[in-house]
Amino acid sequence: MKSKIVTLALLALFCFSCEMEDDDHQETSKEVTRFDREGSSILKGVKVPAGADMYFASGIVANPKDASKPAGDRERFGDTYEQSVSALKRIEEYLGEEGLSLKDVVAMKVYVAPDPLNDNKPDFDGWFKAYAEFFNNETNPNKVARSTIGVYTLVNPDMLVEVEVRAVYP
Secondary structure: OHHHHHHHHHHHHHHHHHHHHHHHHHHHOOOOEEEOOOOOOOOOEEEOOOOOOEEEEEEEOOOOOOOOOOOOOHHHHOOHHHHHHHHHHHHHHHHHHOOOOHHHEEEEEEEEOEEHHHOOEEOHHHHHHHHHHHOOOOOOOOOOEEEEEEOOOOOOOOOOEEEEEEEEOO
């Protein structure tokens, strides 16, 4: 009987010890960990702590640059760079509605469609230029884990870029 009590006591102590270690681990890992890629404007990856609240934005496209222009007119939405800036401003606005900012973004997927004025190739440089104005700079040193994907087309053929983001609430 004594050996059963000792065994149960040791088991309880062991379980309590494991819970304490888990609690200690959770306390030290409440912060987002960003794995830098030296010399790159994007990260290798991001570790989000368990239980963190996250915001997932659907694919965001540009607002019309000139809504008076008809569908199919290049001036309605602009080039890849202009559309990228517009989409990133919309994302910034949506994040702000949730008490977040671009500094809270941890991951991004970007879809770039062919530009007829760029030899029917995606204008990745236009996207990269816009990204640099919003991330990995003096105002916002945040880098994100990001994929940039060239696609055949977007749903609206006037659109040249669509951006999805994931952000973590502070």
